[in-house]
Amino acid sequence: MSKKTYLQALNEALRQEMERDEKVFIIGEDVGQFGGCFGVTQGLFDTFGEGRVMDTPITESAIVGTAAGAAASGLRPVAELMFVDFIGVSMDQLFNQAAKMRFMFGGKATVPMTLRMPQGAGIGAAAQHSQSLEAWFMHVPGLKVAIPSTPYDAKGMLISAIRDENPVVFLEHKLLYGVDGDVPDESYTVELGKADIKREGTDVTIVATSLMVHTALAAAEKLQADGISAEVVDPRCLQPLDKETILGSVKKTNALVVAHEAVGFAGPGAEIAAMVAEEALDYLDAPIKRVAAPFCPVPFSPPLEQAYIPNEDDIVAAVKSIR
């Protein structure tokens, strides 16, 4: 066990899986010598060569489709889109092809591909390079959606994603790449679809994803000072969604706040709130609150961008409105 950044953890996962299984390869824009736009694949080209770390043209449909076709043909591709925002260019290959192949073909196809995509605001990248689009993918039967918040989870979940027999959309927040934490040196897995309670508490459940897990933990510290004990649940995966852990926490705290960076309207929080309302309404002492980005594109100018991204005060206020 040693301290590693989220980025190093991902890199280590890729390296260890490529060493373990020759069928694992990396494909994407500038993932080779360049090491990936954010540096996640750094050094892998030198170790594994261009035969396994493949630079593509700027051709997102071809990247996603090649991964799907290669996966259906027996390989285990890990594709990278430079920004999640580019999925729009290639969505058909993901949601109509990769996601549906197995079902459409009566169970004959297996599509073990991983599609890594950085998302999130906070670096001044503006409207087309900053979105959080997890709700798009949650809505598509056949896809799994992993959205790890810590270096530990990032490594274990990426290894699980690569070994998974389904197409897995793997969403990394750009601002998490530099976050560090304890990460075992050896290979390990974190089960996809298993939530993690990042902080235990008794008065309110805050379900938070990705970068918002860290914001929620900071908010929980503040709330603690005001005598409110918040439990922070990180679903880690949005499809499959670990309902039991979320419901268990809500049944204990009797209050729910959902926090994410995706826009609120029809965002992942809508699904989580609906699920809790359907299955645990009687346990709730107060309305469910959602903390999310406003329904507008991500702005560029720093003060606007900061106004866009939910912060710990927003979470504190949401909790205080019901507790």
Add this chain to the structure above:
Amino acid sequence: MSPDKKMMVSMYETMNRIRLFETKLQEFFAAGRIPGFVHLYLGEEAVATGACAGLTNQDKITSTHRGHGHLLAKGGDLKLMMAEIFGRKDGYCKGKGGSMHIADFDLGILGANGIVGGGGPLALGAALANKYEKTDAVVICFFGDGASNQGTTQESLNMASAWKLPLVFVNENNGYGISCPQCKSMAVTDIADRAAAYDMPGVVVDGNDVLAVHEAVSEAVKRARKGEGPSLVECKTYRWRGHFEGDACTYRCDEELKEWMAKDPIPRFEEKLVESGVLKKKDLKEIKARIEKEVGEAVEFAEQSPLPEASALMDDVYA
């Protein structure tokens, strides 16, 4: 290179299998016995047959919404196909896919595809897998004139050539993208012209001449197997039926259809087979009768197969 006698007989059988299968579907659709919609391959039999003859089960194809011909030419099982199109439990995909989503991975059929232009990127992946695993297997990507205008197709042509993938793009140019004639949808008459932009060979062949298609595609396959990269073979053909069954075809004239029906690929091939002594007239009759029987048995199989139970709905969403 002309195919040997055995292959020619098999090609003749395949063309008839497609013709009779599709004719049967046309009847059943008109009688309201098939759910959903079907896109028939009638008139284009020579393309799939010529292209797939000589491939092995390690070689893969990606197909289109008009895919029955490709699947049959690649060895698809008549019974399983018929049952699938009938929406039955014993169909290729347990009734989950239907006409546009039939696959048989054991035969190298990576699936028909409901999205025009959807197959190109998947074919890239399959071809990359061949190269990655260092096999000499190839992939054929069937695509129509409509699909040739999709971005995915252009991306696929580009990457296949840049990466020298073992891939053959077989374009079926039947002149219409649904109702839109080629002259309104592109500024070129020959889709093969576009090959030059990707530094790959582009060839135009008579898509109603099975041997012309076979000759060109098998040369392209040979190149691909040797690692010389992809090629584009454009096959000029025509669909006798509308885009889908029930299409009134108001966008084209009867004379045009008649002209193309006169170029029916099956009698053209029959004439050659008899002339060259590969088959006698009575052999042709026997083959047709045998295939008619096969198709009849497939219908029987489909009709006897149960409908899927609702309890199967959630199966195979995930592996």
Add this chain to the structure above:
Amino acid sequence: MSTAAILANPASGKDIRRLVAHGSVFDNQEKVRMVRRLILGLEQAGVEQILYMPDAYGIVPRALNAISPSIPVRPVEMPMKNTQQDTVQAAGIMETLGVDVMVVLGGDGTSRAVCKGTTRVPLLPLSTGTNNVFPFMVEATVAGLAAGLVGSGRLPLDQACFRSCMFDILIDGEPVDVALVDAAVYGDVFMASRAIWDMSKVPRLFLTRCRADAIGLSAVGGALRHIEPDDPHGLALTLDDSAEQRVTATIAPGMFANVGIGDVRDMQPGEVFPIDLSPCIIAVDGEREVEIRRGRHAAVRLRTDGPWVVSVSRSMELARKGGFFVKQSSGNRGE
């Protein structure tokens, strides 16, 4: 009114030799650009109107999108089949309309189709095909000038042009087709993709002309003899894999064939060379074209009254000598 005709084949340059050999894809847009330059050349040379064969791609109309010639450029009226037959028919129409010169864009096969339509109108064949022996690889502007000088009557026909030999292909004594450069017996009954590259299936080869720097089937003969297109004799070869004499010839772009040469005979005009093989196919100018059914008797016969072909180099040289390109502003500097 001096009239030139343009017959541009939209189908040339796309056959299987891009796969089996290393031919270039000759895209139609390049033909459009060539036609632009050709029209400007014809106009410059003094042609008063241009007629053209319509085609499905609209090569000439597209060419006119980017230039504004001062002379009329009009299509002839004819039904289009989008087959070789269009070219045959258009050539015939051009003769009827009294066209003075034709410029043909295509390969050997396109010029052959023109000559099935007429051999009486002088033609200038411009290469846009694959293995071209008959048409010239020459800049279209210059071709336009040369054809225009002939078409406008400024050059004597017999000096600016040569008369090419050609073959009649006979079935049971009746001419059914022609060949401009070569006729090859192909031991198969399938036309398939039409082109020829498998020499093991060619037992006999007839050439109206041959030279060492040629490409295509005539290069086989070119390894042995030199015969100009207007020389009044041809060459008949029997190819025999067991023969001691072998030649290596460039039969397609980037493609060489090593063939055994059996019998070599001169062909005299009018002499009939029977083909003792049926069924078979006779490939004319490199394309499998004429089917010889079982029991039919095919033959090849040389004729010297083939098409009048405009020689670009001779025409331009005659024009230079005639001072067509020089204008004196003052004094008398002479040539």
